[in-house]
Amino acid sequence: MKKSAYIVGLFSFFGGFYMGGKMLVDMINDYQTRADRNSANMMLFNEWVAFLYSGGRVERYFQENHYKRILIYGNGFAGTRLQQALEKTDIEIAAVMDKAAHADVDGAVIGVDADIPDVDCIVVTPVFSHAEIYDVLSKRTRIPIVSISEILNREAP
DSSP: OHHHHHHHHHHHHHHHHHHHHHHHHHHHHHHHHHHHHHHHHHHHHHHHHHHHHTTOOHHHHHHHTTOOEEEEEOOSHHHHHHHHHTTTSSOEEEEEEOTTOOOOSSSOEEOTTSOOOSOSEEEEOOSTTHHHHHHHHHHHOOSOEEEHHHHHHHOOO
């Protein structure tokens, strides 16, 4: 009886040790992903400030490419700042698409499974996951898809 209790205890200990280690590795990987995402966002906003200090205007990219009506992918900090930057311009934001879509007061935020409205361009604001988002969107539409980072780097005066 004592031998079977010892074996059960031993298996429980090593099973718990394994599961605890697996959970710790998952937590570390999650924290690393968050740190990488935050770093990418920090670099984006650094680019944006440098762009603004050099006299850049975000709307210039859209005007030069004859994009009058756009869809913004991402309702986070960068997407919100892009909306503000285009607020008093002739560029119309048809909608904002976000994977965590919550109904907005005007209903302008749509989910990623929603139909893509008739727009001239899609701007992806989450720079950390741009490639993944681009792959998904490019399978759904032939509308030009650009990263906010590309706009800021390409349009510095």
